[in-house]
Amino acid sequence: MHHDVSGLAELRAEEITAWFGNHKVLDRVSLTMPAGGITALIGPSGCGKSTFLRILNRMHELVPSAQLAGQVLLDGEDIYDPDKRLIDARRSIGMVFQKPNPFPAMSIRENVLAGLKLTGTTASKSAKAALVEECLIKGGLWNEVKDRLDAPGGGLSGGQQQRLCIARSLAVKPRVLLMDEPCSALDPTSTRVIEETMLELAREVTIVIVTHNMQQAARVSDTCAFFLAAQGTPGVIVEHGDTKAMFSHPRDERTADYVHGRF
Numbered sequence: 001m002h003h004d005v006s007g008l009a010e011l012r013a014e015e016i017t018a019w020f021g022n023h024k025v026l027d028r029v030s031l032t033m034p035a036g037g038i039t040a041l042i043g044p045s046g047c048g049k050s051t052f053l054r055i056l057n058r059m060h061e062l063v064p065s066a067q068l069a070g071q072v073l074l075d076g077e078d079i080y081d082p083d084k085r086l087i088d089a090r091r092s093i094g095m096v097f098q099k100p101n102p103f104p105a106m107s108i109r110e111n112v113l114a115g116l117k118l119t120g121t122t123a124s125k126s127a128k129a130a131l132v133e134e135c136l137i138k139g140g141l142w143n144e145v146k147d148r149l150d151a152p153g154g155g156l157s158g159g160q161q162q163r164l165c166i167a168r169s170l171a172v173k174p175r176v177l178l179m180d181e182p183c184s185a186l187d188p189t190s191t192r193v194i195e196e197t198m199l200e201l202a203r204e205v206t207i208v209i210v211t212h213n214m215q216q217a218a219r220v221s222d223t224c225a226f227f228l229a230a231q232g233t234p235g236v237i238v239e240h241g242d243t244k245a246m247f248s249h250p251r252d253e254r255t256a257d258y259v260h261g262r263f
Ligand code: ADP
Pocket: 020, 025, 043, 044, 045, 046, 047, 048, 049, 050, 051, 052, 063
């Protein structure tokens, strides 16, 4: 597997505060997500993990009431710079959701290529064929679908659909891949296949994953951030750092309780 020409990128959130209307949901959250690593965001429901993830590629702008303070830096460049185009932020920083969402009636091939249309990228027929193969290999799906690229994406199993979504997100050559509970809807076998795919991908794409599965966080991530929103207060990061260190010697009692399933 070769490294992307664009190289590995660090993603940094600085002092992110977020509101939906008057409801403050994140309070001055700062986090460095190292280049070519896998960062896991953990914490109970409602503490702002998905909101934080969406802010990392400006997806939260789809919610009209969302307000934001702070900065997101991709290799030091502010993705919210008014001179930068939204489409560039989205192309650089891809997203995979909890529920696999391929275009069900579209062929496997067309699903992989779908992002090119959105970003206005043009490519020759042979370049497209090569891209489809490359993305499906990186998505860990090629061997299973190479003989039926014209079959509809909706005909695949749940785990295969999720890997198709990963392949689709890779077609526009993102530097970061955000994954919001990508395995929560999948069985344990499919989950392990996706984890292996992620570990391979992290050689060339920086990955940020939200997961409720502590074993998964421990298996795949290098860096971990524990989010918490105490009753009636916005979400904050209680503790972050090296995953192994955090799981074996949490500094905060609340982290210890959470990673050991005590709440
Ligand atoms: P998590 O992913 O950790 O479960 P979320 O980021 O989904 O948490 O939610 C954080 C808080 O923001 C919650 O109080 C939730 O109700 C609120 N919230 C999330 N999305 C919206 C939205 N589109 N509009 C209003 N409030 C929202």
